[in-house]
Amino acid sequence: MRHNVLVSRxxxxxxxxxxxxxxxxxxxxxxxxxxxxxxxxxxxxxxxxSFEWFQVLADDERILRSIRNSVVIGLGTVVLSVAxxxxxxxxLTQIWPRWxxxxxxxxxxxxxxxxVVLGISTVVFWDRMxxxxxxxxxxxxxxxxxxxxxxxxxxxxSYTMLVFVARLQRYDPGLTEAxxxxxxxxxxxxxxxxxxFMRPAIASAAVLAFxxxxxxxNTTTFTFGRYPTLTIELAQKVRYGINPSISALAFxxxxxxxxxxxxxxxxxxxxxKMAGQAGGDPVPQRAGILPAFLRGNWAAVVLVLFSFxxxxxxxxxxxxxxxxxxxxxxxxxxxxxxxxxEELLRRRxxxxxxxxxxGPDIFAPSGRPAAPGASGRPDTDRAPxxxxxxxxxxxxxxxxxxxxxxxxxxxxxxxxxxxxxxxAENGEEPGNGGNRTTPFGSxxxxxxxSGTAxx
Amino acid sequence: xxxxxGVELENLWIRxxxxxxxxxxxxxxxxxxxxxxxxxxxxxxxxxxRAVSGFLQPSEGRVLIGxxxxxxxxxxxxxxxxxxxxxxxxxxxxxxxxxxxxxxxRGASASERRRRADELLEMIxxxxxxxxxxxxxxxxxxxxxxxxxxxxxxxxVLLLDEPLSALDLKxxxxxxxxLRAIQQRVGITFIYITHDQxxxxxxxxxVAVMRAGVIEQIGTGHAIYxxxxxxxVASFVGENNVFRGKVLEVKGxxxxxxxxxxxxxxxxITPAARGVLKVGDDAMMFVRPEAFSLVDDAGAHAGKSLTAxxxxxxxxxxxxxxxxxxEGGKRIKMSLPNVGQERVVSTGDDLILKYELRNAVAMPAGxxxxx
Numbered sequence: 001m002r003h004n005v006l007v008s009r010x011x012x013x014x015x016x017x018x019x020x021x022x023x024x025x026x027x028x029x030x031x032x033x034x035x036x037x038x039x040x041x042x043x044x045x046x047x048x049x050s051f052e053w054f055q056v057l058a059d060d061e062r063i064l065r066s067i068r069n070s071v072v073i074g075l076g077t078v079v080l081s082v083a084x085x086x087x088x089x090x091x092l093t094q095i096w097p098r099w100x101x102x103x104x105x106x107x108x109x110x111x112x113x114x115x116v117v118l119g120i121s122t123v124v125f126w127d128r129m130x131x132x133x134x135x136x137x138x139x140x141x142x143x144x145x146x147x148x149x150x151x152x153x154x155x156x157x158s159y160t161m162l163v164f165v166a167r168l169q170r171y172d173p174g175l176t177e178a179x180x181x182x183x184x185x186x187x188x189x190x191x192x193x194x195x196x197f198m199r200p201a202i203a204s205a206a207v208l209a210f211x212x213x214x215x216x217x218n219t220t221t222f223t224f225g226r227y228p229t230l231t232i233e234l235a236q237k238v239r240y241g242i243n244p245s246i247s248a249l250a251f252x253x254x255x256x257x258x259x260x261x262x263x264x265x266x267x268x269x270x271x272x273k274m275a276g277q278a279g280g281d282p283v284p285q286r287a288g289i290l291p292a293f294l295r296g297n298w299a300a301v302v303l304v305l306f307s308f309x310x311x312x313x314x315x316x317x318x319x320x321x322x323x324x325x326x327x328x329x330x331x332x333x334x335x336x337x338x339x340x341x342e343e344l345l346r347r348r349x350x351x352x353x354x355x356x357x358x359g360p361d362i363f364a365p366s367g368r369p370a371a372p373g374a375s376g377r378p379d380t381d382r383a384p385x386x387x388x389x390x391x392x393x394x395x396x397x398x399x400x401x402x403x404x405x406x407x408x409x410x411x412x413x414x415x416x417x418x419x420x421x422x423x424a425e426n427g428e429e430p431g432n433g434g435n436r437t438t439p440f441g442s443x444x445x446x447x448x449x450s451g452t453a454x455x
Numbered sequence: 456x457x458x459x460x461g462v463e464l465e466n467l468w469i470r471x472x473x474x475x476x477x478x479x480x481x482x483x484x485x486x487x488x489x490x491x492x493x494x495x496x497x498x499x500x501x502x503x504x505r506a507v508s509g510f511l512q513p514s515e516g517r518v519l520i521g522x523x524x525x526x527x528x529x530x531x532x533x534x535x536x537x538x539x540x541x542x543x544x545x546x547x548x549x550x551x552x553x554x555x556x557x558x559x560x561r562g563a564s565a566s567e568r569r570r571r572a573d574e575l576l577e578m579i580x581x582x583x584x585x586x587x588x589x590x591x592x593x594x595x596x597x598x599x600x601x602x603x604x605x606x607x608x609x610x611x612v613l614l615l616d617e618p619l620s621a622l623d624l625k626x627x628x629x630x631x632x633x634l635r636a637i638q639q640r641v642g643i644t645f646i647y648i649t650h651d652q653x654x655x656x657x658x659x660x661x662v663a664v665m666r667a668g669v670i671e672q673i674g675t676g677h678a679i680y681x682x683x684x685x686x687x688v689a690s691f692v693g694e695n696n697v698f699r700g701k702v703l704e705v706k707g708x709x710x711x712x713x714x715x716x717x718x719x720x721x722x723x724i725t726p727a728a729r730g731v732l733k734v735g736d737d738a739m740m741f742v743r744p745e746a747f748s749l750v751d752d753a754g755a756h757a758g759k760s761l762t763a764x765x766x767x768x769x770x771x772x773x774x775x776x777x778x779x780x781x782e783g784g785k786r787i788k789m790s791l792p793n794v795g796q797e798r799v800v801s802t803g804d805d806l807i808l809k810y811e812l813r814n815a816v817a818m819p820a821g822x823x824x825x826x
Contacts, residue, residue: 178543180531181508182557182608192559196547 027254034247037326041244048325051317056245063249066233069145070214073229076149077156077213078206084153085160085205086198092161093168108162110155119222122151144225151223156212160205167201255310262306265299273297459486459644460521460534460611462507468515469502476502478668480516484646484661489638491647491655494665495691495824500648501540503665504614507646508537520612536610538618542601544589550600551576551585557608575603578637595626602637612644619654631657652692656680664688666824672727682816684727689741689816691824696787698740699820705734710817711758712740716783721758722815737820744776746814747789749799753807760809763787765800775799779806 033041037050057063088107095103110118130141140146171194179189195202217231224232234246273296294300462484469477477499484490492500505511506518509530518525525533536557545553551572552559558568569585576582579599589597598618605613615634619627635658638645649655655662656676663673664687672684683689690697700714708729713719722740724732732738753760763779766786772793777800779787789808791799800806 172541172543174539174541174543175545177510177530178537178539178545179556179560180529181510181535181537182560182604183531184556184560185531188560192556193545 027250030247031251031254033244034251036244037322037329039243041242041247047329048322050322050326051320052322053244053248054317056243057248060245062228062233063230063237063245066228066230069224069227070229070231073145073148073152073220073227074210074213076145077152078209080149080153081157081160081209082202082205084157085209086164086202088157088161089164089168092165093173108158111158113155115155115216115218116222118154119151119219122147122154122219123222126150142225144223144227147223147225148220148227148229151219152213152216155219156209159212160209163201163205163208164198167198171197259303259306259310262299262303266297266303269297269299459488459642461486461488462490462612462644462646463519463522464503464507464516465519466516467503467506467513467518469499469506469511470514475668477506477513480665480668480670482663482670482673484644486521486644487642488660489635489645489647489658491649491659491662492665493649493652493655493662493692496650497667498665499668500665501616502668504537504616504646504648507612508535508614509533534611535614536605536608536612537614538601538605538616540616540618540620542597542618544597544601544604546589548589549585550581550587550589550592553589553600554585554603554607556604571607575607578606579603594622595630598622598630599633602634606637606641610643612646613638615645615647617649619649620651627654634658656692664692666691666822681813682725683741684725684818686739686741686818686821686823689739689818689823694744694788695741696744697823698742698785700738700740702732702734702736702738702817705732709812710738712738712817714740714785716785717761717781717787718783719758720761720815721812722817723812725816725818728818732817732819738817739820740815740817742810742815744788744790745774745792746810747787747808748810749791750807750809753809756809759812759815760807761787762805762807765802765804765806767802768800779808 029043030041032043034053035049035051036043036046037048037052038045092100092103092107126141126147130138133141175193175197176189179193180186184192214229215231216229217235220229220232221235228236234249237246294304462482464480464482467477467480468475480499480503482490492503494500502511506513507520507525509525509528509532512526520534530537545556548556551569554572554575555563555568558571563571572585573582576585579602581596581599581603584592584596589600592600601618619630619634622630631654634645634647638658647655647658656679659676661673662676662679664671664679666687672679672688674682674684679688679692683692686697689695698712698714698717698720700712700720702710703713703719704711705724708723709721710724710732711719711721720740722742750756750760753762761781763781763785765777766780767778769776769778770793771790774793775791777789777791779789781787787808
């Protein structure tokens with residue numbers, strides 16, 4: 001029996017470890033990549049501990065502008081969807097019971113409609129409206145912020161309505177009647193009685209609406225116009241190659257989330273403690289070194305520690321310089337690269353000799369273009385197709401910058417060589433995102449490629 | 456106490472779709488009265504109250520307050536204040552803000568409101584509690600805050616919708632006297648809704664007993680208790696022994712009734728049924744348990760006595776309830792005051808019960824209040 005209990009405890013523990021690993025692992029790894037000087041978001045190989053990506057992020061004008069857009073749109077969405085959601089929820093309690101289910105279905109439908117559809121329909125609708133109402137409205141109705149706020153609010157208002165409905169179910173309509181009976185007008189009853197009662201729900205709905213707006217992509221992607229939001233900007237960045245400054249941004253967002261969650265918890269516990277004291281329920285006063293407001297409030301303690309660590313981190317970042325380490329890594333990589341180059345040269349030489357002995361291989365040219373072509377490269381600006389057919393041209397040209405850019409090894413079956421190439425190249429040029437590459441001629445030696453392709 | 460503002464209901468009908476909640480109710484409530492509507496739940500008494508306070512528009516008929524027709528006047532414009540069954544104190548406002556809400560909506564200054572709140576808090580014996588939230592008060596304290604809040608609006612008519620039903624027995628009894636005292640002090644008209652006949656009888660100047668949307672009887676507590684107009688009132692207000700039978704003889708205000716299982720009994724005809732009850736009619740006759748007394752000899756009390764055998768008795772503190780069965784198998788309850796004697800009766804005794812004529816009421820047969 002006891003054995004079984006132990007096994008089930010272990011299984012539960014293991015499950016929890018896996019579950020939290022699954023949940024938090026990606027966040028942890030992503031946060032760590034923000035501190036790796038490697039220009040690709042990775043933790044292995046770990047080059048140097050570095051804060052440079054935060055600087056890159058701070059210098060990234062586009063990201064900063066997109067954050068500003070996101071905040072503006074988020075606030076607009078909060079205002080609009082909280083107002084609409086509250087109105088919809090109030091109407092739900094007022095409407096004839098017979099129509100309630102139908103009304104509820106209609107009002108909840110936008111949650112079920114794909115965001116893409118909402119985005120397209122918003123753009124189309126306001127475009128039509130502007131044609132209908134004349135050119136005076138054109139600027140507004142084609143404005144990205146205007147459209148995005150409206151588009152997002154169509155479904156976010158449904159979310160906020162659910163929050164309000166939940167709160168309203170606990171509202172005693174007798175309170176409004178009591179206010180009216182005491183001489184209040186309907187407006188006064190709403191403002192002085194119902195609205196204060198709804199305040200917590202309004203706060204949570206506002207947070208919900210802001211977060212939903214901030215993270216929205218699929219509706220926004222149709223409506224943003226000239227005002228890309230953060231999600232749009234990030235998506236564009238990923239398309240053209242990313243560097244760890246995005247991890248740095250993610251790290252900051254995670255930290256902010258933790259900070260606010262801790263603050264909320266600390267505040268809640270503080271209030272609970274106060275309420276306990278007010279009710280004459282003495283909270284056990286443990287004498288300790290902690291000041292009163294931290295006592296018995298683990299969230300506040302953690303919050304203070306957290307803030308302390310964050311400030312330390314910030315000050316470290318200002319004085320810390322990993323130049324020494326980076327130089328060492330660079331040297332190590334160059335040495336490795338040189339070694340590989342020699343080996344490749346040697347192998348190519350060997351191959352040449354073999355080919356000369358065999359005579360020209362007629363299958364080789366047709367096999368060659370398959371290698372770079374299959375590596376999933378969308379842009380062909382660097383290696384014109386014609387050149388691919390020329391083995392000499394391939395040398396030092398084609399295949400460069402390709403592998404490090406999309407991060408996946410070419411499918412030609414040359415993993416060890418390309419992988420090493422990425423590392424070597426990164427070591428050479430940290431901070432440029434691996435876009436502009438110095439052709440490491442010999443590392444990417446197509447002779448090597450051709451060797452495999454010819455096999 | 457007739458200087459207050461009176462309330463009149465004229466042929467009031469209130470319907471909800473097919474359902475008739477109030478049927479042709481006409482009441483004239485004097486200014487300064489403590490007037491109760493008494494009836495079982497669902498009888499339409501709360502509906503009447505909502506019509507007076509303005510939350511409901513009557514389907515037919517009129518509500519007049521101080522002689523003024525209230526049709527089309529909203530609850531916030533009527534000189535009434537309602538104390539809700541669940542009190543409906545504003546949970547997020549402090550006690551003093553609750554009490555002076557009616558001043559706030561009229562735009563009174565905070566200091567003015569504070570002053571008035573202190574006065575009212577003193578009146579309801581809650582000095583110094585003004586800064587608490589309603590949730591921090593006990594049931595009786597909330598009750599008093601609700602009263603103060605309503606009185607702060609200085610209504611001409613105070614409407615109370617079963618405000619004591621949530622309190623425990625002791626507190627309820629205490630609040631009864633307190634409410635009555637407050638009413639006498641402020642001198643305004645109180646309209647009180649209750650299903651508790653004790654509350655209605657102790658506090659009210661006048662009571663209207665309702666059943667299924669119809670007002671069955673209006674009168675003082677005494678009149679309603681002693682001379683119920685209908686079998687429903689007789690059985691709903693207080694305890695009563697009901698004897699069914701046929702009218703054998705009518706002599707002025709008296710009737711001799713041949714009861715089904717207890718012989719021929721004499722009773723006075725209730726005022727409402729005088730001239731209506733005829734010989735041969737189905738009749739009901741009511742005698743309260745406390746109206747019976749024990750005699751040794753039935754001879755001297757012909758027509759006003761009956762013989763029965765004790766089945767059971769219960770001690771209730773201030774009295775004994777004795778349950779008897781007549782020869783014909785009729786169950787009878789009598790109550791004997793506890794004046795310190797040993798067991799007066801014991802199970803199996805045959806007793807002769809007699810009553811005075813003024814304590815027996817006869818009326819045409821009708822529906823009783825369901826147990």
